Each structure stands twice: as structure tokens, then as C-alpha cells.
Amino acid sequence: MHITSIQTSDSTIHFPWRRPVAGILILIMTLVTIATGLFDFEFDFNLSWVAGTCGWLAAFLLFPDTPKILRIQVGVIIFTGISLGIYAVFLGGKIQFDTIVSGNTGLLSMIAAVGFLRLVAIPDSSQKEALPIGTIAYIQTLLGLNISSSVINISAPILIADRIHSVRPLQRFTAQSMIRVFCAASNWSPFFGAMAVVLTYIGDAQLCWIIVAGFPFTLLCLLVVFTEARFRYRSEVEQFVGYPMHLQSLMIPMLLVIAVVSGSWLLPSVPILVVISLSALLITCIVLLFRGGLRESILLPGRYVVEGLPRIVNELTLFLAAALIAAGMSALIQQGMVPNPFTSFDASTASMLLGFMLLLAAIGVHPVILISSLSPLMLTLEPDPNLLAITYLMAWNLGTGSSPLSGTNLVFQGRYNISSWKIAMWNWPYALLMYGFAVLWLQVLDRNFL
16 A cells, blocks of 8 residues: 655655655566566576665655654654564574565565556546446445455555545545545455465465355445445435446456465465566556557556656555565564463464554554564464464454555545544544454454364
8 A cells, every 4th residue: 555655855856766766676576476476586696685775765766755743754764673682692582684675575565566557457438437436336336445445455446536526525424435445455356465474474374265254254344334325324325426436447456366365276386475576567467458558568557667656655665675674573483582471373362463453454554564573573473374374364354444644544644634533533444344354254263273
């Protein structure tokens, strides 16, 4: 999830090359990560360090573009990570520099690769068609938003909300509905940043199992959103200005899911994040080739590299900083300096962990920081990786919409002048209700499917 940065900063005026160079560095990071996942190179140096170095250099170049609140968050994370690392070394521990340099390049490469999909994911005809009104339009918009968000992430609610906002300014009902539905895609989508983070920190988690376990919870989220709207906001639903969605919009998501599932089956030794990244890039190029020919399939991705890739700066800086805190926490755990409050990991433990993560999300702690810092501790319990993974995804879903500092809520604040604190407060009753359903669903999964 990212926030579009201001394009006229002083740093941009004095260094017009900064964003294009950063975009090229991100592309190199992505391609090197894919290549190292596909092929067994024999070099005297570690190629993953090349990818990681490119990521860090790009983050350094783009850091002036980040919002002030994110700079504070990243500063606190880096300071905490360095402090933990120094303390661990003082106690005799060892820092895993591979984790710091390239530990999160897999998930960042996936986010960068999936970003290309916005070039083809939503047909241009949908952006020109007259907007529908009424209950059917509301249902259509919710379903379309969740499906399109599962592929192009935060670009989907921005595109849809911008179109609706141009006809009728966004109010509480529309904003909270869209945010809840958008966040719900993180329960199951293999192309969401949440899934990339989870698969990075829980290497044994099975993508297909996670999708099957997470999708029903997403449907329950949508049902709760619609039920509340039907009884509490009846007039708003009847007058709702929606967004046109058609079966054509499902083509790209279906192709991607087929490509990822097939790729993971045909290439079992290749990391799943690499399979997702490669699928996203190939499908983008193939669709562009069929739609506009060779010239468009080269020019549009090329323009996106220098203009679009730098916009993932928020994820880039946040996730790289998270690698620091993960390395420091791991070093401390190896020295036995972090006591684990749990002795085993089951559905009850998962429920308590989920509740703890939601409380921290309420005060602004980003899910990626929670996952990166808690994973080394949770993995000492030898948990079922799938149960831990679905717990994290639920925390990402419910915590993101309920955090005043989440990128999603800050996007709506910046673009539509709706306070992120108000959005978080509006979503807390919903999060608490869904937490109860999540606890029940974790019990069902633990007893019947693990």
C-alpha cells in the first residue's frame, strides 16, 4: 500500500534524475531476485546482495518523497533495530547481515512486479462508462473492488474512489465500506503485500492452503459490510453511486491465479514469491502485446519503470527497515533474551496473538513491523505454519483499517479530506465484531483442517 508522493518537492527540482534512477534500481532488484529464484548461478558473490543493495539505494534516493509520518515511523524502526542488534552483539550474539541487506527483497520484488498489472487490470471502458446507482451498484462495487484490489492493491480503491468522488464527494459510508472491502482482500490474495510478507517470514506456509482458508473469511467480511449497510445505511445504499464492473474485469485475476498455481506446481523448487513476480510480469507483457502490439508492450512498461515504480517508496522504506528489526530480534532470541509467553501454538494462542496485534495496530504499529518482530519468537514454538500465516493475514486485514497511521487510511485522508483518525474509529466496531468471527474460524481451521 502506498501513498502517491508530491511531485514538486525541492529535491525533485534539483535532482530530476532521482526517481528514474530509483525506478531502474527497483527493476534490477526485481529481475535479479527472479533470476536467482529460477536459476542456480555459480558466482563468487551472492546475487541476492546485488538485489538488496539496489533496493537500499533506491530507498535512499526516494526517501525525500515519503510522508513525514512515515519518516518518523521508519526512523523509530531503524533506531530500534540497530539498538537491538548492538545489544545482541554485546551479549555475544551474531547479526544476520543477509537478513538486513536482502531479507525482504523477495516481497519487495513481488510488490514491484505486481504493480505493472495496473497497466492492464481494469479495462479503459470501465473508466468512461456512466456510473450506476442503487443497491445493485453497491454490491457490484464491493465485489469489483475486492477482486481488482486483490491484483493491483491500493491502485484499485484510488481509481474507483476517484471516479465516484468526481460525481459525489466521498462521505463516511462510502469510505468505510471501500476500506473494509479493500483490506479484506489481504486474507486471500497472493498478489497482496500482506501475502508477500507472510510468505517471507513463514517459509513453510502453503499458498494454496492459505487462499482456501482465507477466502471464506473474506466473503464473511463482505457479508457483514453489506448486512450493516442494508440495515443501518438503507437510504445511503439506495442512493449509492457505484463503479461499473463486468466479467471482462475478472479476466486478469483469473489468468494470474491460474498462472501462479500452475507455476508453483511446475516449479516446486522455485520460491512462491518468484513465481508470483514472474507471472505478473509475463501476463502484463502478453496482454499489452495483444492489446497494442509490440510498441505498446515496450513503451508502457518502460514508462512505468521510471514513473510508477518509484511510487512504491513507502513499502520500500518500511519493509527494508523491518528487516533491521527482524535481524535484531532474531539475534536477541538466539541469546535467550526474549521470553516467550506461550508454550505452544494452537487456535487459542493464535486468537490471543491476533488480539494483541490488533491492539498494537490501533496505536499505529504497522502489520509488517509486528510480523517481522514477532515471527522469530513465534517460530520457536514450531507452530503449524499455515495457522500462523492465516493469523497474520487476519491481523493485517482488521488492523490496517483500524489504524490511524495505516497507508490505506492516510490515502483517503490525503485524497478525499477524511481524517484517518475518524476512519480508524469508524472501523473499530467492525474490527471487534470480525475478531470474534476470526476466533471461531481459527478454531474450525485448527480442529478440522490442520
